[in-house]
Every structure is written in structure tokens, then in C-alpha cells.
Amino acid sequence: MDMVRISGMLMRMAGIVFTLLAVTGCDITDPYEIGTLVPATADQNPALPQISIEVGGHTRKIHLETFGVDTLPPLFVLHGGPGADYRHLLPLSELSESYFVIMWDQRGSGLSERIQKDEISFEYWVAELEAVKNHFVPDDKITLVGESWGGMYAMLYYEYHPEDVAQIALLEPGPLANSLSEPYEEEVNDYSLSDDWLNDMVWNMEFLGPYDHEQIDYKWMLVFEQAAGALLCYGYKTTPAWRFGAYLAYTAGHELLDAPQGYDFTANIESLTDPVLILASECSALGYDYQVTYHEPLFPNAQVNLIPESGHFTTVDAPGKVLAELKKFLREYN
Amino acid sequence: MQRLAIVLIVMIISRVFGMSNFGNQDIAKHSIGLTLYPPLLLGIDYNYRCQTQGGRAVDLHSEIQLPLFLIEHFDSGKLRVGLSTFLSSQSSLGVTLSAKTSLAVGRHILGRTTAWGISLAVHPGFYGDRRFLALDLEIDVGLASYLDHSDYHSAFFEGLPNVNAPDASWYIFPNTRYIIAVEYGVINRKQISFSLAVGIQLSPQSQGIYFFPQVGITSIYAPVNLSYHF
Numbered sequence A: 001m002d003m004v005r006i007s008g009m010l011m012r013m014a015g016i017v018f019t020l021l022a023v024t025g026c027d028i029t030d031p032y033e034i035g036t037l038v039p040a041t042a043d044q045n046p047a048l049p050q051i052s053i054e055v056g057g058h059t060r061k062i063h064l065e066t067f068g069v070d071t072l073p074p075l076f077v078l079h080g081g082p083g084a085d086y087r088h089l090l091p092l093s094e095l096s097e098s099y100f101v102i103m104w105d106q107r108g109s110g111l112s113e114r115i116q117k118d119e120i121s122f123e124y125w126v127a128e129l130e131a132v133k134n135h136f137v138p139d140d141k142i143t144l145v146g147e148s149w150g151g152m153y154a155m156l157y158y159e160y161h162p163e164d165v166a167q168i169a170l171l172e173p174g175p176l177a178n179s180l181s182e183p184y185e186e187e188v189n190d191y192s193l194s195d196d197w198l199n200d201m202v203w204n205m206e207f208l209g210p211y212d213h214e215q216i217d218y219k220w221m222l223v224f225e226q227a228a229g230a231l232l233c234y235g236y237k238t239t240p241a242w243r244f245g246a247y248l249a250y251t252a253g254h255e256l257l258d259a260p261q262g263y264d265f266t267a268n269i270e271s272l273t274d275p276v277l278i279l280a281s282e283c284s285a286l287g288y289d290y291q292v293t294y295h296e297p298l299f300p301n302a303q304v305n306l307i308p309e310s311g312h313f314t315t316v317d318a319p320g321k322v323l324a325e326l327k328k329f330l331r332e333y334n
Numbered sequence B: 001m002q003r004l005a006i007v008l009i010v011m012i013i014s015r016v017f018g019m020s021n022f023g024n025q026d027i028a029k030h031s032i033g034l035t036l037y038p039p040l041l042l043g044i045d046y047n048y049r050c051q052t053q054g055g056r057a058v059d060l061h062s063e064i065q066l067p068l069f070l071i072e073h074f075d076s077g078k079l080r081v082g083l084s085t086f087l088s089s090q091s092s093l094g095v096t097l098s099a100k101t102s103l104a105v106g107r108h109i110l111g112r113t114t115a116w117g118i119s120l121a122v123h124p125g126f127y128g129d130r131r132f133l134a135l136d137l138e139i140d141v142g143l144a145s146y147l148d149h150s151d152y153h154s155a156f157f158e159g160l161p162n163v164n165a166p167d168a169s170w171y172i173f174p175n176t177r178y179i180i181a182v183e184y185g186v187i188n189r190k191q192i193s194f195s196l197a198v199g200i201q202l203s204p205q206s207q208g209i210y211f212f213p214q215v216g217i218t219s220i221y222a223p224v225n226l227s228y229h230f
Helices: A003-023 A086-098 A122-136 A151-159 A182-188 A196-206 A213-226 A246-257 A287-300 A319-329 B001-017 B151-155
Strands: A051-055 A057-068 A073-078 A099-106 A141-148 A163-169 A274-280 A302-307 B030-037 B040-053 B056-067 B077-088 B093-108 B110-128 B132-147 B170-187 B192-202 B224-228
Touching: A051 A122, A057 A086, A057 A122, A073 A086, A073 A122, A073 A151, A086 A099, A086 A141, A086 A319, A099 A122, A122 A151, A141 A151, A151 A163, A163 A319, A182 A287, A196 A213, A196 B056, A196 B093, A196 B110, A213 A246, A274 A287, A274 A319, A287 A302, A302 A319, B040 B224, B056 B093, B077 B110, B110 B170, B132 B192
Parallel strands: A073 A099, A073 A141, A141 A163, A163 A274, A274 A302
Antiparallel strands: A051 A057, A057 A099, B030 B040, B030 B224, B040 B056, B056 B077, B077 B093, B093 B110, B110 B132, B132 B170, B170 B192, B192 B224
């Protein structure tokens, strides 16, 4: 009897069991059903605010919101990850009093449509930002506010399109070149075999497989908060989120950010003579000390300001202080 | 004190339930053992040889698996019970067939999960007097998981249009794994056996774009078992 026949036999047995469960009134959910483990994405839920963009030959629906009047100068908020979403950055919508604020979940992230491996490249990230810009403000310069990976993304975009950028503010950006990642990774990877999140992750192999994206996203949801320990050492406030794009995060990390060829988003940095604001938390592997030591010297004109009483997600721990610092820096407020 | 009580309860239960992969020799009727499933699972097993006749043996076995460092999650664990039969030929070649069913419970930040599964295994190989070398061919099917979601999980769905946080429910066919390994076992005169297997475990869907070690798919299968037979 081959494996296929065995599998078929098991499925028939299970079918009988679940018919019995259904008859007895038990709730049964098909794990392939959309939105059972993680929220549905823009392509699956038309009620989500969204636009379609074409990048790398694929048209994808991205979850996007705008805040403020579209005649104001545009300000793009770039979330972290790769794979996270902008939910915890929503306090920055307050900047809509002086800016036309645009936030979106990057392709494959959050509530935006999932993407395939051939759509994941630095060039396509640049193309994505270009596509969003062309959709709303094709002729305007844009202000970029990027958090963590979003800070790296802002510098990546500046490398390709410096002429499009009005101002840059970085909220605790990740390493802007892979040569700067070593001290950060040492601290982030300093975890113990007895950590709850690690054991939870392993134990959940008993319950859910890697059948589809929802299952791996759910598993990432399981460890997302706890695994970020070295970035959240000021405390463990819950970070609001919708979905972490696990496949994107893994592929981008494996194929791009951690790949042997490395990366460097500082190629054009010397031309950035306008002031750049870097906000950094009090306690994080990417916090104030890291930013002052590794990032500030790269810029011709950067200033690192401390956000006290905060971990990596400064808009969660200290949104008021972040907004105050941004308003001191951004041109439309001065 | 509470933790000590939990450990004691677990130990007592483990004397009742358990499982041993070393069930193919004409040896004592009972065995208890520990199995380490790298990286983080510990199995405590009990095996009862209920019948031996003409080169055939029938074992009843049971095992409790625990996440090694999650003793404080005393409601996280997996109980497997099963039946195996050993069939030999005169040339020491033989095969062990086993069927197990399992009930696993886990508590975590997203809620509580209860899973029911079955596995079938074939172990063809060489079975000598005091050692064996065999293949381990196993299919492990998750038939259903009951997911009881926490408020933390529900918060991911809050405020979205046309969306309600999912209710607790059974999720059917949540997992399937195939295990292919080579296993070796040896028993000494003091009736202490050591066995290990080295191989891979595959989920069909873990191939291609879904291959994702970081969220709990490991392709390495390397349990190590130490048992005492009495």
C-alpha cells in the first residue's frame, strides 16, 4: 500500500469523524478558509481601503490609507519588517494637520496582497514606492518617515531617487548596510533555549503545518512580539498589528538582507546634505547608542535624538514624544 | 511548591503512559524510557509487551511529550498511545508495524490549542539479539486542532471592515508529516537500551514557497531514546 493510498484512507476516516462532529453541533472550520487564522488581505476583503499597483509585472492590491488634504505636501510613512504593517504607526496620522499623510502596508505585508518570490527584490521595493507616489503625487517631492526596515527603505529609495525626496526622518532605522548588522544581530540573537516564544514555536509543530500562508503567518503571530525581545527591552507593551507577512519576511531576510552578497543603502548618502532626523529609543538593540555609533557618522548632516522611556516601537511606547520631535524637525511645522 | 507538584504529577502519569521504539527483542515485558526529540521536546514512555509468539510480538505503548523548557505550561503536552506488532523471519530480517493516536494540548499567547492526530509507521530492518538497524517510515497526520483564541489574537482583527475575530473552532487536517529515518538500537545485559534515529521529517506543503523553518518546520528528525526494561 503506497503513501497516497494510506493518506486517502486516513482522510476517509477523518471525514467520518468530522461528519459525526458536525452532526453533534461542533463548530468546524476549514483551515483553508480565508481569515480564520489571520485577517483577510486587501485582495480577499474588498471593504479594506486599497489601491492597485503594478510592480515587476504583477498587479497587486495594497492596503492603504491617506490622512489630510491632498493639496498639502505629501508625507509617506514606511513601516518596518519587512513584513510588518502600519497599524502601530497610526499615531503619525496626526501629522495630517500639515501634510498629506500616506500609509500603506508594503506588498506582501500586513493587509496587502501576498506576493511571490520573484516579486521580492530591492528594485521592486523602489518601484513600489514609485508606484504609490505616481498614484497620488506624481509631480511632488515627498517627505519620508521610515521606522526600522522602513528607515532602511527610505534610504534605499533615496539612493535611486534623491530628486524626489523633500525630507527624511528615520525612527530607529535598521542597519543601513549589512556591514553594520553584526553588533545589532549579536544582541538580537542572544536568546535562550528556555525562552517561551521558542518553545511555543517548536511545540506548535504539533498543531499546525505549513499548509499555506495563513498558517505560517499565524505562527509568526505567535512569536512576533516575544521574539523581538532585544528590541523591546523597555517593556512588553503590546504592539498593535494586523498581520506579519511571514513568507515575505523570511524570503527578504534569506534572499536579500542576510544573503552573502549583502546590501548597502548608503551609496548616495553623501549627497544628502539636508538635515536628517534620527529618533532612537532608550532601550533597544537598535537604540540611541547604536544610532550614534553606526548611523550618525554616515550622514553629512544628521542628528540623533533620544526618545526616553521607549523601546524599538517608539510610536507605541511614546507617541507624543515622537510627534513632538517630528514637528520640531519637519519643514511644514517651522 | 506548585511547580514541584506539577512535576510529580507528570512523573506519575508517565509511569502509566509511555512509548518505546525499542520493542523488538525477546526481552522483559515492561520498559520505561526517555526520548529527546531535538531541539526542544522530551518524551517519557512506557511500553508493555503483551504477547510474544513464534517470532511475533505485540506491544502496547504510550508516551507523553513535553516541551522541554515549558514545564510551567503544565497544560502543554502530548499523549500518544499506540499498538505495534513485530514480525520476524528466521534470517533476522523483520518489520515492526505501529499505529498510534495522539492528543496534544498547548497554551500560548494566541490561546489554547488541542490537537488530535494519528500516525502509522513501518520499521523494516535487521533485528538481532541485542541490536537492531531499521528504517523508520512514518506518516503523522493531524486530524483536527481545536483553537481557542485569546484576546491577543482577537486584537489583530479589531476595527477591520467586514471582519469579525474568529470564534473558537475545530480546524480540520491541520498538519501532515512524513518521517524517513534510519534507526539503530542496542541493549546491554543490564537491560538498558539506547536507540537513536537520524532522518528527515517532511510536510508536503513545506516544500517550495512554504518552506519556512522559522515558524516551526524542521526537516531534521533525530530522536534519542534511553530505556530500562524490566
